[in-house]
Amino acid sequence: MTEQEALTFESRDEFNRVGIAESLIKLLTAPVDISPMVVDGDWGTGKTEFCQKLIHKFETEHQNYQLLHVDAFQADHADDPLMTILAAVAGLLPEGDKKQGFLKTAIPVVRYGLQTAFKAGVSHVLKENADDIADGLEQHLQDSANKAIDASVAAVLKDHEKAKQNLKALQSTLAELAKDSPIVIFIDELDRCRPDFAVQMLEVIKHTFDVENVKFVLVTNTKQLRAAINHSYGPMVDAQRYLDKFLKFRFELPSEVSGRAGYGEDRLLASVEHFANLLASSGVLSKTDLSNTDWSTFGFVCQLIRVNQLSLREVETFTRHLEIYHSLSQGLEADIPWGYMLLRLFSVFLFCFKHDVYDDIQSGCTDAKVITPLLGVTKLPDYEEPYYSPEHAVTLGVLLAQRSTSNAELFIPNEENIRECWKADFDRYFVHGTPADVWKPVKEVFSVLSLSSGSR
Structure with a gap:
């Protein structure tokens, strides 16, 4: 256990936030639909430390819950929010049949996402660099790329036929894992990530992890999230309305004590x-x-x-x-x-x-x-x-x-x-x-x- 993970409200609570943590734990353990929710605050307001203390208190008082802390900023380089979360969930399981069963349902969902991203990436690179390629070489590369893309598309289409089935299978497996021991996943430092990664994380949580007894708490600065949305989709997008589609509850850490x-x-x-x-x-x-x-x-x-x-x-x-x-x-x-x-x-x-x-x-x-x-x-x-x-x-x-x-x-x-x-x-x-x-x-x-x- 690191020094940061060992932080508790008992050892230090100079901002009188233990009451906030108690209320938050009460909400997360109640049959209220609040996920995903946001613990909001500007940079430098102690969000990460509050999150660490909250998790420690939660674990102590509710040992039947499975709690995960994901540092989104550290995972940013991996460029795959879905894999980041699934890897964290897999870490809850001991080696054995149960873990292998979870991975078996998770891999097709991850593979489908990687394949579609690959096709989009190849097309983007060709488009961006087309002006720098000689005419004859351009056509040759395009023909070769088309063959590679066609092969990828065939694989993607094959997976696409089972995409919904694969997703439902993964969600069923997650629901089974969380049936008796609910899972609460804290996503920290999202406001420090690249805008596209932050937006992808929101979308992955909404579309993949809408599972009973699996809850998400985003510890972040919503101002930065809105900026990330506008960076990804343009300034004409109403970033707050976009966020409202994903987030069900938000509260701000108080700036006063x-x-x-x-x-x-x-x-x-x-x-x-x-x-x-x-x-x-x-x-x-x-x-x-x-x-x-x-x-x-x-x-x-x-x-x-x-x-x-x-x-x-x-x-x-x-x-x-x-x-x-x-x-x-x-x-x-x-x-x-x-x-x-x-x-x-x-x-x-x-x-x-x-x-x-x-x-x-x-x-x-x-x-x-x-x-x-x-x-x-x-x-x-x-x-x-x-x-x-x-x-x-x-x-x-x-x-x-x-x-x-x-x-x-x-x-x-x-x-x-x-x-x-x-x-x-x-x-x-x-x-x-x-x-x-x-x-x-x-x-x-x-x-x-x-x-x-x-x-x-």
Whole structure:
């Protein structure tokens, strides 16, 4: 058993998803027609880990069920979804007569599909390359190919006479295998497959595996599935209506979890919760101010996560780069002036996810209208001194906007007294006043992460 397969909700459930798993298992074991169904979620939302934990819980609570996990992305290279699924089902059976009987009914169905695909493939190759073949050679190759195709067609037609019988025989065998021990097949990573493979998988499930006590759960991103359908059949096809023909139930993994005491919110983005857990387990960052969830350093990073809707996977990338930066520079130590700390955290974020902004900063061409939305700032806030106390992300956003080469005027107040209030705010963030070049510390972070700067 691999480390991933050993994941359980008991060992880790930072996103409070065990209740979702319980409901899903209840549905899959109930006499409700929900197959095929989809566990939906964007890339990086923890779908695969949820699937592994779900299977472990399912196996523990319902030992009479036969559960299969198919990594569609790993099988993509085989270019045959039918064979992929049948091979997985065959793996449930011990060596012996029962397995041989299953293979005997499966092989004709697979062979028929391969033969029809072969004929279509030969025709496609000839058509695509016809212009590059000399006239005489073209006719010779066409005649030879026709003979090969005719032979294949004869075999295909022979199989076609029994195609329905072969399919029914396979379905009967599957039904017998699942009669006392229902089969649930989880198809994971379908959204990472080639579009044609993903669409073929859907069609194979619908047309071949409509069998009693055999259920399918697709763990995928339906946005990507719709894109795959349009790639295969053209942009004029209504991809959602196409999907509706295949899928009977869909639910989305929630992006929020119940809030914790001290966080100040009833609901939290799962990504924020994930960041807190990653900090707690990080041997590098657990000794910095970031790991204290009551401190503003943590709150600033959470603001970046919320505003930019970072996925779980992106949060892992961000945390890893924070570890790399601190390991090389010790640049997130507790005694760092607050303004520099914010600049460094934001710089790591830009290095990870905003390559266009990174390039602009390196070239000295920054745009306030591009920088500020990343910090949740869309316009210059109304400053009613002395009552206004902007959030740290807002202060940093206005500072960087005013020091940008384009659109800086949008964030510079007309009133002298308001300009002075903002300047006083900026200066409080730095021990010796706001640096003349606020982009210099940003570029220093870029240099460290690019391994262009020696550790300090």
